[in-house]
Amino acid sequence: MEIGSRIRFFRIQKNMTQEELANEIISISYLSKIENNQTSASIEVLELLCERLGIKLIESEEYEQLRELHDWYHLMVARKREPVIAFYESYESKNTNDSRVAIFFVLFELRYFIFIKQLDKAEAQIKKIELYKDIFDIRMNYFYEKIVGQFYYFKSQFSIAMEHFKVAEEILTSSVHFESWETADLYYYKGLNHNRLGKLALSIVYIQKALAIYQSLYDLKRSAECQILLGISYEKINEFEMAEENYLLATKVAEGINDPSLLGLIYHNQAVLYSKLGKSSLAIEQYRKSLEHKEEQMVAGRLRSIHGLIEEYHKIEDYDHCKKWLHEGFAIVEKHQDLTEFNIHFIYYDYLLQNSENLVKFIEKDALTYFEGIEHHLYIAYYAEKLGKIYQENHKYKLASYYFSKAISSLKKHSHLYQ
Numbered sequence: 001m002e003i004g005s006r007i008r009f010f011r012i013q014k015n016m017t018q019e020e021l022a023n024e025i026i027s028i029s030y031l032s033k034i035e036n037n038q039t040s041a042s043i044e045v046l047e048l049l050c051e052r053l054g055i056k057l058i059e060s061e062e063y064e065q066l067r068e069l070h071d072w073y074h075l076m077v078a079r080k081r082e083p084v085i086a087f088y089e090s091y092e093s094k095n096t097n098d099s100r101v102a103i104f105f106v107l108f109e110l111r112y113f114i115f116i117k118q119l120d121k122a123e124a125q126i127k128k129i130e131l132y133k134d135i136f137d138i139r140m141n142y143f144y145e146k147i148v149g150q151f152y153y154f155k156s157q158f159s160i161a162m163e164h165f166k167v168a169e170e171i172l173t174s175s176v177h178f179e180s181w182e183t184a185d186l187y188y189y190k191g192l193n194h195n196r197l198g199k200l201a202l203s204i205v206y207i208q209k210a211l212a213i214y215q216s217l218y219d220l221k222r223s224a225e226c227q228i229l230l231g232i233s234y235e236k237i238n239e240f241e242m243a244e245e246n247y248l249l250a251t252k253v254a255e256g257i258n259d260p261s262l263l264g265l266i267y268h269n270q271a272v273l274y275s276k277l278g279k280s281s282l283a284i285e286q287y288r289k290s291l292e293h294k295e296e297q298m299v300a301g302r303l304r305s306i307h308g309l310i311e312e313y314h315k316i317e318d319y320d321h322c323k324k325w326l327h328e329g330f331a332i333v334e335k336h337q338d339l340t341e342f343n344i345h346f347i348y349y350d351y352l353l354q355n356s357e358n359l360v361k362f363i364e365k366d367a368l369t370y371f372e373g374i375e376h377h378l379y380i381a382y383y384a385e386k387l388g389k390i391y392q393e394n395h396k397y398k399l400a401s402y403y404f405s406k407a408i409s410s411l412k413k414h415s416h417l418y419q
Contacts, residue, residue, distance in 0.1 A: 003046060003057070005135040006099045008035035010053045012131050013102065021052060065101045073108045073143075076115050077185050088112055103136070107143045114151055119338070122151050142171040142178070146186055153189065156341070156374040158196045165190050184213035184222065191229060198377055198413060200233045207233070224253035224262055228269060235273050243273055264293030268305050271312075280312045287312065303332055303342040310349050319353060326350060341379075344370055348383075363387045381410035 011021050022031040025048045026041075033039040034049075041049075043057070050057045072087045088109075106129060113122035126148060133144060149164030168186055172178055191206035211226035231246035247270050254262040271286035290305045306329045313322040329346045333339050344367050351359040363383050371379040388403035 002037045004034045004037040005132075006055070007049055007053065009099055009103065009132050009135060010055055011035070012128060013106065014053060016053075021049060025049060025052070065098065066104060069101065069104050069108055073111065074181070076108070076111055077181065084112065084115060103140055104143075107140065107147060111147045111150070114147065114154060117154075119151065119154060126151065138171060138174070138176055142168055142176065145171065146189070149193070150189060153193055153196075156376065158193050159375055161193050162190075162197065165193060180213050181217060181219070184210045184217075187213070188222070188226065195229060195233055200236050203233045204230060220253050220257050221259060221262065224250040227253070228265055231273075232269055235269070235276065240273065240277065247273070260293040261295060261298065264290045264298070264301065267293065268301070268308070271305070271308055275308065275312060280316050284309060284312045299332060299336055300339065303329060303339060306332070307342060307345050310346070314349065314352070322349065323353060326353070340370060360387065360390055377410040377413040381407040384410060
């Protein structure tokens with residue numbers, strides 16, 4: 001890496017301004033030219049700048065540290081939580097003179113912040129990286145695009161996530177070599193993201209690609225996760241037998257490797273399937289089993305199952321159990337202020353159970369606004385239809401027609417038929 005690029009990278013990483021670095025050494029304009037590799041400075045000037053940054057003028061290649069960082073990243077891909085956290089806590093204070101090591105640490109640290117669900121830190125990291133990403137080589141660009149795609153996926157901004165995943169795939173399929181597990185992980189996230197966008201045919205294609213790789217690697221857990229996602233996609237296009245078949249295959253694997261969290265995920269999606277088939281008692285049973293297998297830190301997963309229980313109990317007019325699980329859901333949301341989606345679902349049912357006059361305003365101003373903002377077409381359709389029915393019951397047919405049309409339009413965007 002050119003010395004100017006190195007200086008710019010380390011300056012930004014140390015949160016120094018150009019004025020602070022250049023002070024009593026050179027002018028700010030001259031430093032800017034050095035950082036953009038537009039001039040050749042003297043050895044003396046470069047040594048003074050490097051000394052202030054705490055780095056050496058001559059870059060050393062630290063292959064062992066680079067290997068350690070890639071092993072750490074692999075642990076994150078494999079979702080090995082405890083060793084991932086242990087490595088970060090022991091590594092973050094290390095200094096390096098190798099700019100490649102430093103850059104890969106920053107990129108994988110970004111993945112770490114996403115891994116531990118500290119999305120505010122991840123967002124700040126992305127803003128900092130954008131100041132020097134033009135110095136990245138092709139491998140660095142791949143990891144940047146993939147990891148930023150994962151950030152936007154977890155922010156529920158699926159269209160933006162897909163833009164980054166597409167760039168990552170273009171790099172992946174070029175001449176650059178990546179391990180097969182890395183290829184599978186990118187395909188899995190593309191399939192996951194297509195699923196959330198409602199592009200179910202594409203989701204199935206990418207998940208099947210990932211599944212083939214995981215099966216060749218004998219990675220049972222990731223294979224089961226692919227089977228679950230295939231089940232979800234088939235359920236959404238009303239291929240119920242294929243959905244159930246994939247869930248049963250995933251169940252056998254999860255039981256074989258004794259993975260409670262995986263079983264919790266399977267039971268939840270079986271419950272969704274039973275709900276769609278109108279089998280509320282079976283759905284409730286599976287939602288309950290799902291909660292029994294989900295650990296306390298699986299907050300979003302637990303809330304999804306609780307939301308499912310509330311819906312099913314409301315369907316069968318068991319309002320006491322509905323209120324019980326609503327109370328449980330609110331208690332969890334209060335401890336985690338970033339879970340807006342679930343807060344909206346629970347407020348909706350709270351108003352519904354109270355027959356509150358605030359329900360219509362809440363759906364229009366809060367629920368629909370939020371889900372339109374994150375382009376969640378399924379929930380836009382869901383709440384638009386609820387609003388249409390309310391207006392229809394109150395003989396406000398023009399408004400009812402508007403919201404029914406909105407629901408149909410959103411379902412078309414969500415449907416696999418409109419990819």
